Every structure is written in structure tokens, then in C-alpha cells.
Amino acid sequence: RGDVRERAVAVVVIERVRRAFMVHACGPIGYKGAPDALYHNNGNGTFTDVTAKANVTDKHLYFGFQAVFEDFDNDGWPDLFVGNDSNPNYLYRNKQDGTFEEVGIASGVAFSADGKEMSSMGIAVGDYDHDGNMDIFITTFANDNYILFHNEGGGLFADVSYPAGVGEATVPHLGWATFFLDYDNDGNLDLLCVNGHVYPEVDRGIRESYRQPLQLFRNLGNGKFREVTKDALNLPPQAARGGAFADYNNNGRLGVAVSRIDGKPLLLENTRGRGNWLRLKLTGTKCNRQAVGARVKVTAGGVIQYGSVRAGGSYLSSNDPRLHFGLGVASQAEIEVTWPGGGTEKFTAVPANRQFDIRQGSN
Numbered sequence: 310r311g312d313v314r315e316r317a318v319a320v321v322v323i324e325r326v327r328r329a330f331m332v333h334a335c336g337p338i339g340y341k342g343a344p345d346a347l348y349h350n351n352g353n354g355t356f357t358d359v360t361a362k363a364n365v366t367d368k369h370l371y372f373g374f375q376a377v378f379e380d381f382d383n384d385g386w387p388d389l390f391v392g393n394d395s396n397p398n399y400l401y402r403n404k405q406d407g408t409f410e411e412v413g414i415a416s417g418v419a420f421s422a423d424g425k426e427m428s429s430m431g432i433a434v435g436d437y438d439h440d441g442n443m444d445i446f447i448t449t450f451a452n453d454n455y456i457l458f459h460n461e462g463g464g465l466f467a468d469v470s471y472p473a474g475v476g477e478a479t480v481p482h483l484g485w486a487t488f489f490l491d492y493d494n495d496g497n498l499d500l501l502c503v504n505g506h507v508y509p510e511v512d513r514g515i516r517e518s519y520r521q522p523l524q525l526f527r528n529l530g531n532g533k534f535r536e537v538t539k540d541a542l543n544l545p546p547q548a549a550r551g552g553a554f555a556d557y558n559n560n561g562r563l564g565v566a567v568s569r570i571d572g573k574p575l576l577l578e579n580t581r582g583r584g585n586w587l588r589l590k591l592t593g594t595k596c597n598r599q600a601v602g603a604r605v606k607v608t609a610g611g612v613i614q615y616g617s618v619r620a621g622g623s624y625l626s627s628n629d630p631r632l633h634f635g636l637g638v639a640s641q642a643e644i645e646v647t648w649p650g651g652g653t654e655k656f657t658a659v660p661a662n663r664q665f666d667i668r669q670g671s672n
Contacts, residue, residue, distance in 0.1 A: 342370035345391060345399075364401075364408045365389065371396035375432045377622040379443050380604065382464050385651070387602055390418065392429030392447055402464070418445065418458050422468035427456060431624035435489030436460075436615045437498045438532050443617070446475075448484025448502055448624075451517055455479035455487075455502065474534040475500065475526055482521050483507065486552030486624040490563050492541070494584030494635030496612050497528035503552035503567055503624070520546035523567065541581060548572075555629035561586040561662055563633055568626075585636040585661040591618055594669040595650060602649030605632055609661070610639030636661050 345367040348356035360366055367373070372394040378387040386403035393399065397419035401409035413419035421427055428450035434443050442460035449455055454476040458466040470476035479502065486503040493499070504521035525541050526534035551568035558564065562582035567575040587607065591600035603618045616632040636642060644656040646667060654672045659665055 340372075342367075342372050344370060345373050345376075359407075362407070364410070367391075367399070369396070371399070373399075374429050375622065375624060377432050377434055378602070378619060379434050379617060380602075381443055381445075381460060383441065383462075385647070387649075390432065390434075390445060392427075392432050394428050394430070394450075395426055397426055398429055398447075412464065416464055417466040417468070421456055422470070425453075428453060429456075430483075431485050431487040431503070432622045433487045433489050433500065434617075434619070434622055435498045437489060437500075437528055439613055439615075441613070441615055443615070446487060446489070446500060448479075448487045448504075451483040451506060452480060455482075455484055469532075473532060474536075478526075478536050479524065481517060482524065485550045486567075486626050488552065488554055488623050488628060490554045490565075491528075491633065491635035492525070492563055492579055492582060493527070494562070494582040494586045494637070495528075495530075496584070496609070496614065496635050496637045496639075497530045499528045500524075500526040500534060501552070501554070501565065502526075503547075503549045505548040505550060505570065518546060520548050522546050523549065523552075542577075544575075544577075547575070549575075551624055551626040553623060553626040553628045556588060556631070556633060557629075559664070561588070563629075582635065585639060587634045587636055587642050587659065587661055588664040589616075589632040589634070589644070590630075590664060590666045591632070591646065592666070592668045593648065595652070596648050596669065599630055600648065600669070601630075604647045606645040606647075607634045607642050608645075609634070609636045609642035612637070612639075631664070 347360045347363050347365050349359040373391050374394045375392040377390050381388045386405050388403050389401040391399040398413050400413040400416050400418050402412045429447045431448040433446040442462050444460045445458040447456040457470045457473050457475050459469045461467055482504040483506045484502045484504050489498040502524040506519045509519045524538050527537045548570045549567050550570050554563045554565050562579035564579050565577040591603050593600040600618045601620050605616045607614045614634050640661050642659050646654045
């Protein structure tokens with residue numbers, strides 16, 4: 310924790326044009342905080358600092374740890390969530406005019422359910438309950454449960470960590486990278502947490518340890534999760550930090566890469582994803598080429614799933630930009646893509662178990 314170097318970088322298209330923006334944050338406690346910053350992409354290989362103009366000045370100089378852009382209120386414009394270490398979190402609502410309004414306290418994401426500041430470490434964003442609203446999961450420091458903020462809609466969030474089953478099991482651990490992924494291809498987003506303490510001397514204690522297990526929580530499909538770490542991972546404890554998922558061998562099952570602070574990286578092959586699946590690769594022509602900021606709706610077997618192309622989140626990691634959807638027993642899907650900058654395209658009767666490439670304007 311004694312490190313003031315920049316921890317987080319997130320990229321997004323804010324003004325619904327073809328250029329991407331970049332934001333970074335600094336921390337943690339024990340040092341003087343540095344302000345968050347937002348850089349405007351000028352489209353010519355240079356950036357302009359628009360922090361003050363966009364109203365993301367971080368006047369409190371909180372210890373920013375991670376940042377992620379996502380359209381949390383479904384108005385078609387990307388908002389900005391900043392996870393702060395030992396300080397209230399920020400949520401900047403996009404006002405659709407190049408500026409933001411900070412609504413962390415009003416929206417319910419600044420503090421945990423018991424009114425405490427969090428040591429926000431890693432951030433995962435996804436719609437784990439199929440209600441069309443993007444939820445937020447946060448890993449924290451040791452002796453503090455990880456936080457699951459359910460997006461209630463209307464700009465409000467609720468801390469459901471304990472009712473959802475991810476509270477008690479995470480208290481002893483110190484988490485870093487985290488992400489939603491459908492590891493078993495059943496159509497429900499599961500959760501993976503990359504853990505490891507920062508102080509080797511904690512091994513002298515009873516509950517805590519320096520090397521800690523990765524944790525996997527299976528989504529039960531009813532708003533609750535069950536930890537399946539021992540059954541699904543079967544790994545020794547690690548001093549781990551970064552983590553990302555990708556279908557690295559293109560077999561329809563999401564694998565996971567994990568960086569360790571005292572060893573070589575781990576590459577975990579997935580042998581459990583038995584359900585059908587669909588992988589989408591989006592290419593922008595009018596928006597940014599990587600289609601960062603695109604929102605995708607997939608309907609299969611009567612189940613609706615939502616995904617977004619994003620850069621940032623987790624912890625010092627970036628996931629496969631291709632969107633992966635588990636389909637369960639469904640053999641085909643309907644797809645609706647909303648591109649950054651506006652415009653929607655639909656595709657019907659798309660067969661399962663394949664990569665489907667979508668180029669903006671092709672339909």
C-alpha cells in the first residue's frame with residue numbers, strides 16, 4: 310500500500326466521436342494524494358488535459374486505485390466509476406455535454422452498507438442478474454468483505470454483498486484483479502477474485518496469510534453466488550495481483566491469466582465450460598475501431614444478456630475485447646448492438662459455438 314504511483318487507467322469515448330479518452334488515478338493512504346486526470350484525445354497522436362473542464366477534478370485528493378467507464382444509467386452515455394483506497398468512491402454521471410457530475414454518495418456507491426469507506430482495489434462490471442443494469446463488484450483490503458453493488462436502476466445502487474453470498478467468504482482475503490465471466494457457459498456471469506497480501510509478515514497470524522487462494526463464485530441464477538474455489542480451481546495459495554480472462558485457444562471456454570508478484574504468471578485452462586457459447590468481435594467504422602463503449606444485447610433460450618466492450622477495470626489488466634456469452638442449451642441467438650455515438654444493428658438466428666464478427670454498418 311505504500312506506493313503513490315499511478316494504479317489505474319481507463320479508456321472510453323465520451324463525446325460519441327471516433328477518438329478515445331484516457332483517465333488515470335493515484336494512491337494510497339499515508340502519502341499525499343494526487344488528483345485524478347482526464348485527457349482528451351485530439352485525434353493527432355496528442356492529448357489535452359480536460360480534467361477541470363469535464364469537472365472530474367478530485368478536489369478531495371482521494372487515493373484513486375481503479376477506474377472504469379460504463380453506462381450505468383442506460384442513457385447512452387458512458388459514466389465514470391473511480392474506486393478509491395480508504396476513501397469514498399466516486400461515480401461521475403455523464404451530463405452529455407462533455408462534463409460530469411459526481412453522484413457517488415447520492416447513488417449509494419461511495420460507502421458500504423454499514424456506512425464505511427472501502428479500500429477499493431479491483432473493479433468488475435457486469436449485469437449478473439439479467440435486469441439490463443450494469444452492477445459493480447469491488448475487491449478490498451484484508452479484514453473487509455468484498456462489495457457487490459447491485460444496480461437498482463434510476464441511478465441507485467444497493468450493497469448486496471452478504472445476501473448475494475460474496476460477503477463472509479471474502480473477509481480474510483486481500484483482493485486485486487476481479488471480473489465477471491461465464492466460466493461454465495450456462496448464461497450466468499460468475500465472479501473470479503485474484504488475492505494476495507502485501508505484507509509477508511502476516512503469515513505469523515491466524516486468519517491471514519501472505520499467499521492466498523484465488524476465489525471463484527458460481528452464479529446460481531437467482532441473484533446469489535456460491536463459492537466453488539476448491540472444486541473448480543484446485544490451486545495452491547498465491548501472491549497474485551493482476552488477472553484477465555480470454556478465450557486464448559478459441560475453444561469456446563474462457564481461460565484466465567494471473568500475474569504473481571513472486572513468480573511466473575499463471576495461465577489457467579478452462580475444462581468446465583460445457584454449455585453452448587457465442588463470441589462476438591466488434592469493429593467500429595464510424596466510432597473507434599475497437600468499438601470501446603458498444604453495448605450488446607444477446608437473447609437466447611428466453612434469456613437476455615448484456616455485455617459491453619470496455620478498456621480498464623480489474624487491476625492493471627485488460628480482458629479479451631471480444632465479448633463472450635454462454636448460451637446454455639440454446640443453439641442460436643439474436644444480437645442487438647448499440648454503437649458508441651448512436652446507431653443500432655440487429656442480427657437474428659446466429660448459430661451458437663462460433664465467433665461472429667460484426668463490422669459497424671454491415672447490416
